[in-house]
Amino acid sequence: MKRLAAMRMLLGGFAAALLLAGCGGGGETPQSQGPAPSGPVSVLAWTPPASYKDNAPLDPARDLDYYEIYVRHDSNFTDSDQPVIQIAAVAAATSPDGRTVAGSPVTEFTLELIPSLPAGNQLFVSMRAVGVDHQKSGFMDPVLWERS
Amino acid sequence: MRGIRPNTMIRFLPRLLVTIPIFLASIPSAFAETRTISWDPVTSYTDGTPIEAGKKVNYTAYWTTDPGLGSLHTIGSSLATTSTSFDPDVQGMTRGGTVYFTAKAFLSTGEVSKLSPAYAWVVAPATQATPAPITPAPAAPTSGRIIKMK
Numbered sequence: 296m297k298r299l300a301a302m303r304m305l306l307g308g309f310a311a312a313l314l315l316a317g318c319g320g321g322g323e324t325p326q327s328q329g330p331a332p333s334g335p336v337s338v339l340a341w342t343p344p345a346s347y348k349d350n351a352p353l354d355p356a357r358d359l360d361y362y363e364i365y366v367r368h369d370s371n372f373t374d375s376d377q378p379v380i381q382i383a384a385v386a387a388a389t390s391p392d393g394r395t396v397a398g399s400p401v402t403e404f405t406l407e408l409i410p411s412l413p414a415g416n417q418l419f420v421s422m423r424a425v426g427v428d429h430q431k432s433g434f435m436d437p438v439l440w441e442r443s
Numbered sequence: 444m445r446g447i448r449p450n451t452m453i454r455f456l457p458r459l460l461v462t463i464p465i466f467l468a469s470i471p472s473a474f475a476e477t478r479t480i481s482w483d484p485v486t487s488y489t490d491g492t493p494i495e496a497g498k499k500v501n502y503t504a505y506w507t508t509d510p511g512l513g514s515l516h517t518i519g520s521s522l523a524t525t526s527t528s529f530d531p532d533v534q535g536m537t538r539g540g541t542v543y544f545t546a547k548a549f550l551s552t553g554e555v556s557k558l559s560p561a562y563a564w565v566v567a568p569a570t571q572a573t574p575a576p577i578t579p580a581p582a583a584p585t586s587g588r589i590i591k592m593k
Binding site: 334335336338339340344345346347348349351362403406420421422423424425426427428430431432433435436437438439440441 | 585593
């Protein structure tokens with residue numbers, strides 16, 4: 296399955312563009328996720344996993360498919376929670392020659408691009424990594440998001 | 444000798460294969476479990492006289508669950524070789540059960556031996572297919588933080 300990762304990586308780039316388009320704008324890189332929200336924005340940043348749960352090494356650009364982002368009023372994320380958005384784990388980036396397409400791991404996401412957020416000025420954000428074999432990681436440690 | 448040979452054959456050919464050692468081996472296969480039985484070639488009559496050049500020896504191999512060698516199932520017939528392969532499941536052998544192999548030799552001139560002594564074999568348990576390795580889940584992302592940007 297890992298051998299399919301290169302192809303999945305490319306497709307993941309397309310998925311990223313599609314997902315972001317569905318959020319109100321298209322994008323070519325994680326840093327240009329469509330029209331910038333007016334005013335200050337909150338960017339969730341993270342470090343991609345570098346291993347599997349069994350400690351085998353993992354290449355985020357090859358072995359991850361997408362991330363799921365979760366938002367709650369508290370930090371008690373559970374498996375029954377539904378993600379508010381999925382974002383591709385790898386962003387396609389065109390090389391200077393304009394021909395080859397390389398993938399770079401996505402490490403940040405503008406939270407204001409989430410189309411439907413719970414009300415409230417204080418929210419908790421977490422995420423899970425999903426591998427190319429559709430295995431999901433556990434939740435990242437929740438992060439407090441002060442929206443005001 | 445030529446005048447004596449027919450009588451000798453009549454007297455001894457019924458015991459042509461007094462002993463025909465049978466061996467079992469397995470051949471790994473990606474698609475089925477294949478076993479091979481083999482036996483020593485028959486080169487002489489039971490009185491020690493070599494089988495004449497030009498006479499071909501063929502074999503038929505059987506198996507049965509009857510130690511008395513009744514109700515034979517044919518594994519291979521008219522075999523010019525001294526081995527043949529089979530799949531225990533295709534043959535209908537019960538896993539873990541005991542089966543008995545035997546064989547007969549046939550000369551191209553029509554003479555037929557008796558069945559060889561039985562070779563008992565306990566049918567091996569089915570080979571377990573090796574499950575495809577399951578990729579474990581990724582570890583969770585770390586160092587989550589929210590950066591306010593204007």
